[in-house]
Amino acid sequence: MWPLWILGIVSSLGLVGAVAAVILVPGVAIPVLQAVVRAVLKCKPCLAVLAAIALLFAGALYGVHVEKARCETRIERLKQAATAAAAQRDADIRADLERHYRPQISALEQRANTLKGEVDRYEKSLEEAAAKQPSAAGGRCVLGTEPLRLRRPQKN
Secondary structure, eight states: OHHHHHHHHHHHHHHHHHHHHHHHOHHHHHHHHHHHHHHHHHOHHHHHHHHHHHHHHHHHHHIIIIIHHHHHHHHHHHHHHHHHHHHHHHHHHHHHHHHHHHHHHHHHHHHHHHHHHHHHHHHHHHHHHHHHSOOTTSSSOTTTTGGGGGSOOOOO
16 A cells, blocks of 8 residues: 555656655665556556556657647748738739729820920910010019919910
8 A cells, every 4th residue: 555655755746756866865765666666567557547648748749849840831831822922912913903004194194294394385485474574663573473373374
């Protein structure tokens, strides 16, 4: 009956506690551990439990190291595939937008250039008209041609 009591202490303290007991008190710990090992080796259910624990421990180590590395590799591959798909999708969208809106943008740019030319011609005509007509005060207007922009051109 006493080996089960010792087995309970060793299982509570764990492997580190057993090693510490062997180092600190070898005269007592070694015979106790020998008795525990003999009792465990004689017990078939105990061996089955130890085998199950060993398999679970090996599975945990395998999962932590091997499967974790596989998962990280797979995740990295998926991230790269997603990045490539996003780049392709962006290129497709850019090409579609360019194809759809380029004619409209060209027409608007052409219209803007036409209007800018008209505005430039109008400003030039205002400046020429101001240069030809002296102001009522005599001579050129001190304000320049800026006030003339607010008025409609006079028809001669």
